[in-house]
Amino acid sequence: MSKYPFLSKLAFALLFIVFGYLFMVEASAQEETPEGAEEEIEIQSVEQELILFVEEGCPYCDLVKEFMSENLLEDKIDVRDVRADPENAALYEELFEKAGVPIQERGSVPVLFDAEDHFDGASEIITHLGEKFGIEVDDFLPNNDDTENGEDENSRSMQVVLSILGVGVVISIGYLIISKRQEK
Numbered sequence: 001m002s003k004y005p006f007l008s009k010l011a012f013a014l015l016f017i018v019f020g021y022l023f024m025v026e027a028s029a030q031e032e033t034p035e036g037a038e039e040e041i042e043i044q045s046v047e048q049e050l051i052l053f054v055e056e057g058c059p060y061c062d063l064v065k066e067f068m069s070e071n072l073l074e075d076k077i078d079v080r081d082v083r084a085d086p087e088n089a090a091l092y093e094e095l096f097e098k099a100g101v102p103i104q105e106r107g108s109v110p111v112l113f114d115a116e117d118h119f120d121g122a123s124e125i126i127t128h129l130g131e132k133f134g135i136e137v138d139d140f141l142p143n144n145d146d147t148e149n150g151e152d153e154n155s156r157s158m159q160v161v162l163s164i165l166g167v168g169v170v171i172s173i174g175y176l177i178i179s180k181r182q183e184k
Contacts, residue, residue: 010172017168021161050077051113052125053092056084060122061110067126067140073133082109 052068054061068074080088095113096106107120112128119125123141130137 010175013171014165014168017164021164049115051091051095052077052079053082053088053109053111053113054079055082055109058109063122063140064110064112064125067129067137071129071133071135073129076133077112077129 052064054065065079068077068079080091082089082092092111095118099113099118101118110120110122110125112119112125114128114132119128126137126140129135
C-alpha cells in the first residue's frame with residue numbers, strides 16, 4: 001500500500017472538478033440563442049427608449065454620466081441605479097432576459113438598453129450615444145477597453161477556475177486532516 005493513499009483520491013477529485021468545469025464551459029458555449037432574441041426589444045414597462053443602468057461609485061458609470069451631462073443628454077436617457085432600488089435591479093434582469101442574453105454573458109454596469117440592443121461598458125455606450133445623437137466621442141473614450149466593466153471575459157474565466165481549484169484544495173486539506181486522525 002502507498003505511503004500516501006489519499007493522493008490517488010485527491011488526484012481523482014481534482015480531475016473530476018477540472019473536467020466538470022470544462023464540461024460546464026463547453027455546454028454553456030453551445031447554448032442556443034432563444035427564439036426571438038434577435039428581434040427588437042419592446043420595452044413597454046418604461047417610458048423612455050434609452051435606459052442606462054449604473055451604480056454609485058462606478059468610475060465607468062461616472063464617465064458615461066459625464067458624457068451625457070456635457071452633451072445635454074440627461075433628459076433623453078433614463079438613468080437607474082441598480083443598487084439603490086430593487087425595482088431597477090429587477091428591470092435590469094428583465095431587459096437582459098428579453099434580449100436573450102445568457103446569465104454568464106451579462107456584464108456589470110454601466111449597461112445601456114436601447115430599443116434595438118444593449119451596450120456594455122463605457123466605450124461601447126459612449127460610442128453608441130455618439131452615433132445616435134451625432135456627437136464626437138474621442139475625448140470621452142477610456143483607454144482600457146478590455147476592462148471597462150471591471151473585468152474581461154478571460155479574467156472571469158480565470159476567477160471561476162481559481163474558485164474551483166480553491167474548493168478542491170479545501171476539500172483535500174479536510175480529507176488529509178480526517179485521514180491523519182483516523183490513522184492515529
